[in-house]
Amino acid sequence: MPNASPQKTHAAGGVSIALAGSGGSGVMTAGTLLLTAAAGAGYYGLMVRTSGPQIRGGEAAALLRIAPHPIDGLDDRFDALVALDWGNVQRFADEIPLAAHSVVVGEEAEGEAPEIYRASGARYVAVPFKKTAKSIAGSWANMVALGFAGALAGLPREALHEAAKGTLKKAETVAANLAAIDAGVAAAQGVGGVTPLPPPGPRSRARWLISGNEAAGFGAIRGGVRFVAAYPITPATEMLEWMAPALAKIGGALVQAEDELASVNMIVGASYGGVPSLTATAGPGLALMTEGIGLAVASETPIVVVDVMRGGPSTGIPAKSEQGDLAIATQGLHGDAPHLVLAPTSIADCVATTQWAVALAEKLQAPAIVLSDQFLGQSRAVVDRPDELALDAKRIVPEPNAPDYKRYRDTPSGVSPMAVPGNPGTVYTADGLEHSEGGIPSGNVRDHQLQLDKRARKIAQHDYGERWADVEGEGEAAVITFGSASIAAREAVARLAAQGVRVKLIVLRLIAPLRTAELARALDGVSRVLVVEQNHSAQFHRYLRSLADLPARQQSFHRPGPLPLRPGELAETIAAWRNA
Amino acid sequence: MDLAEAPARAPRTAAAYKSSYKPIWCPGCGDFSVLSAITKALAKLDLTPENVAVVSGIGCSSRIPAYTSCYGFHGVHGRALAAATGLKVARPDLTVLVTGGDGDGYSIGGNHFLHACRRNVDLTYVVMDNHVYGMTKGQPSPTTEPDWDSKLSPGGTGVRAFHPLVIALASGANFVARAFSGDPNGTAEVIAQAIVHPGFSFVEVLSPCVTFRPEQRDWKDAVHPAPVEATDDPARAARRIMTDDGFNLGVLYKGNRAPYKGYPAPARAGVADLEKEFEL
Ligand SMILES: Cc1ncc(C[n+]2csc(CCOP(=O)(O)OP(=O)(O)O)c2C)c(N)n1
Ligand code: SF4
Numbered sequence: 001m002p003n004a005s006p007q008k009t010h011a012a013g014g015v016s017i018a019l020a021g022s023g024g025s026g027v028m029t030a031g032t033l034l035l036t037a038a039a040g041a042g043y044y045g046l047m048v049r050t051s052g053p054q055i056r057g058g059e060a061a062a063l064l065r066i067a068p069h070p071i072d073g074l075d076d077r078f079d080a081l082v083a084l085d086w087g088n089v090q091r092f093a094d095e096i097p098l099a100a101h102s103v104v105v106g107e108e109a110e111g112e113a114p115e116i117y118r119a120s121g122a123r124y125v126a127v128p129f130k131k132t133a134k135s136i137a138g139s140w141a142n143m144v145a146l147g148f149a150g151a152l153a154g155l156p157r158e159a160l161h162e163a164a165k166g167t168l169k170k171a172e173t174v175a176a177n178l179a180a181i182d183a184g185v186a187a188a189q190g191v192g193g194v195t196p197l198p199p200p201g202p203r204s205r206a207r208w209l210i211s212g213n214e215a216a217g218f219g220a221i222r223g224g225v226r227f228v229a230a231y232p233i234t235p236a237t238e239m240l241e242w243m244a245p246a247l248a249k250i251g252g253a254l255v256q257a258e259d260e261l262a263s264v265n266m267i268v269g270a271s272y273g274g275v276p277s278l279t280a281t282a283g284p285g286l287a288l289m290t291e292g293i294g295l296a297v298a299s300e301t302p303i304v305v306v307d308v309m310r311g312g313p314s315t316g317i318p319a320k321s322e323q324g325d326l327a328i329a330t331q332g333l334h335g336d337a338p339h340l341v342l343a344p345t346s347i348a349d350c351v352a353t354t355q356w357a358v359a360l361a362e363k364l365q366a367p368a369i370v371l372s373d374q375f376l377g378q379s380r381a382v383v384d385r386p387d388e389l390a391l392d393a394k395r396i397v398p399e400p401n402a403p404d405y406k407r408y409r410d411t412p413s414g415v416s417p418m419a420v421p422g423n424p425g426t427v428y429t430a431d432g433l434e435h436s437e438g439g440i441p442s443g444n445v446r447d448h449q450l451q452l453d454k455r456a457r458k459i460a461q462h463d464y465g466e467r468w469a470d471v472e473g474e475g476e477a478a479v480i481t482f483g484s485a486s487i488a489a490r491e492a493v494a495r496l497a498a499q500g501v502r503v504k505l506i507v508l509r510l511i512a513p514l515r516t517a518e519l520a521r522a523l524d525g526v527s528r529v530l531v532v533e534q535n536h537s538a539q540f541h542r543y544l545r546s547l548a549d550l551p552a553r554q555q556s557f558h559r560p561g562p563l564p565l566r567p568g569e570l571a572e573t574i575a576a577w578r579n580a
Numbered sequence: 581m582d583l584a585e586a587p588a589r590a591p592r593t594a595a596a597y598k599s600s601y602k603p604i605w606c607p608g609c610g611d612f613s614v615l616s617a618i619t620k621a622l623a624k625l626d627l628t629p630e631n632v633a634v635v636s637g638i639g640c641s642s643r644i645p646a647y648t649s650c651y652g653f654h655g656v657h658g659r660a661l662a663a664a665t666g667l668k669v670a671r672p673d674l675t676v677l678v679t680g681g682d683g684d685g686y687s688i689g690g691n692h693f694l695h696a697c698r699r700n701v702d703l704t705y706v707v708m709d710n711h712v713y714g715m716t717k718g719q720p721s722p723t724t725e726p727d728w729d730s731k732l733s734p735g736g737t738g739v740r741a742f743h744p745l746v747i748a749l750a751s752g753a754n755f756v757a758r759a760f761s762g763d764p765n766g767t768a769e770v771i772a773q774a775i776v777h778p779g780f781s782f783v784e785v786l787s788p789c790v791t792f793r794p795e796q797r798d799w800k801d802a803v804h805p806a807p808v809e810a811t812d813d814p815a816r817a818a819r820r821i822m823t824d825d826g827f828n829l830g831v832l833y834k835g836n837r838a839p840y841k842g843y844p845a846p847a848r849a850g851v852a853d854l855e856k857e858f859e860l
Binding site: 039040206207208209210214218221222226227229246247248249250251252253254255257258259261262263265266267268269270271272273274275277291292294295299382385419421422423424425426427428429430431432433439440441 | 601629630631633635645646649650651652653654655656658659662663664665666667669670671673674691692694695842843844845846847848849850851853854855858859860
């Protein structure tokens, strides 16, 4: 896997800090600046956003993990929780697990921390964030908290200053808030509880600060997407908001559609016109799009649908992550409708996997569904610059006036040249009705069989190469997982490896078509498997069982959202399972 | 559109825009004449067939694309305007026609109709309105009279019919016309004007379903040319459309709304430039 190699995840954990407060307290800004400062100081890290149900102004928390090496997911516990106020911050107790060594830092004026946070045995430290900010005219309490959290993590003061200067505009505000940061740094002296980060190692590669939604958008553009139509939906909207101006710069276009029925049909129309096209949505939108995806299958029109999964069914839990759309993505189309389903394995991999999805869709003239999720999409990470994949993504088109042109000609590969409007001598009508090779609607037994075979063959027989999965490590026990669940699983396996416990890890990137022969090869010598996923009904396990010969000894670890899977619980589960 | 193309050849005839594929329609169906009117309109403008795309949904009337010698897209029921919008925005160089029925356009595709009018992308939308679902064998559509008896709605739906021209006008269509399939030349003239007019052009063609609404054969006696020229004043057009007898034929409104702004502009940057915002 020369290009799409996952970032190496170390068994050891870095520093984990949560910043929390009610709406308007500026915690998200402080969190973003903390990550920017860490990046500036040469560290890696990520920030996960979480918020209450209010549209604006509700409580929010920025969950950070910073390390000297690339990091893809959150740790088991937070070393520190820094709260600007307690408002409704107790709501996040499940999302911000603490340990006895942790420190809980709260606003002095608000008294004790809520019991739910103290129960862990964490030490409470009161800090007068508001008073401090008030004493420095023009400064803000969240900047004091930034200085405090930065100092706990062991980040250099200059990096915190640089990060703040990058966002503050007016000279007076800059001076006041740098002083606020310094006050925060001073207040953190001697607090302890957090092991400060070791100095970052030397760096040769360029690094990016990017969210998974931006990464998927950028990967799509790298893949050649120049037209997007979409309807806003959490948590996919930021991907569209990033793509709108980006497409405008490079000569593309984004249309805000009236609904998802329109978005999917708009991209089918645009792609029929020869322009690689994409839409992004979440579960409710994907459900509305399934008829249109079927049209893309039947008319053999390349499209890419990015599903940034959230808690379901129905409106579900819109701003929280869950891998509950695997079943609809793989099985949700009507009729026999072979198509592609892919899943990025990390925030950085959203770039490569989405680029690959575009390439496959174009090459195979079929729809590709990319299963991202809220965790990947809305989290922001410092990553090594993802290399551009050298992929052959060219759609096969006929020459002008190609003799005896038949749009849906039965070819050995199943892929037939797709004429683009404007090309002379190859006029045809793309059709969702079953058709003859020439594209004439047909209910004929032979035509139906031929076209079903053709559409199945092109997907099944394509050479997907090595990229179908990351297969790592050795052992007679294997963990099989996909998407964001793989992040905690990979860290769990690395932790076990550090203890000398060998477990093989298989992270599928190409979910459909399932590469059964390659999977069988990867499972060679494996006598039992544990299938790990984040949903209530073990959709991935059931999918694998329906198509692949898994070893008889198999177990499923599945849990719905919104809580993320933690590496520690997975390591324990895997160790117990392995010893059973 | 290649209106400026100077042909060193004889202009194309309507026959040049017909495919060899035989329509599946019932003998006497109004849609035959609409197909003929479309080909005549294209011939009138002498457009290059491969630079024209005809997009449709599902229904008897939606079969038109394959009967032309243009590029065609026969998508799913109700979504023709969406597919055509994507195509035209991605490929503004093409002339894009959308064809379909009243069920396709006003019922299942109703939302897209409103938004296509508002968006004002340069499309020409030809609806063959027969006040019935022909393809599914005779159910009421949004333009069906409330007392029209059918198996699915015995004794009639009791639901008020929808006025597509008023809706189009109110939603922002830039060109609104009514035509009748029994007058293919008049219909061709209206469609040609609709194609030339910038923005979203809507042509409602009364096109009898002789099988499920045989009484519509009488439309030929009811239709009459509009007594006055098209107006560019939407309020006047609305008043005329709301008060006419429903058989007033011709271009009723020709607006001058600003065109859709979201077409692709020339590239100002390359893909590599987009990386800069992520770089540390
Ligand atoms: C999603 C979906 N629902 C229902 C149908 C069945 N259907 C096909 S055509 C049609 C109505 C066609 O009526 P209209 O658009 O008025 O066209 P006409 O046949 O009268 O020309 C219906 C309901 C379908 N094809 N797809
Ligand atoms: S059913 Fe009606 S609309 Fe359909 S082809 Fe026959 S006459 Fe035409």
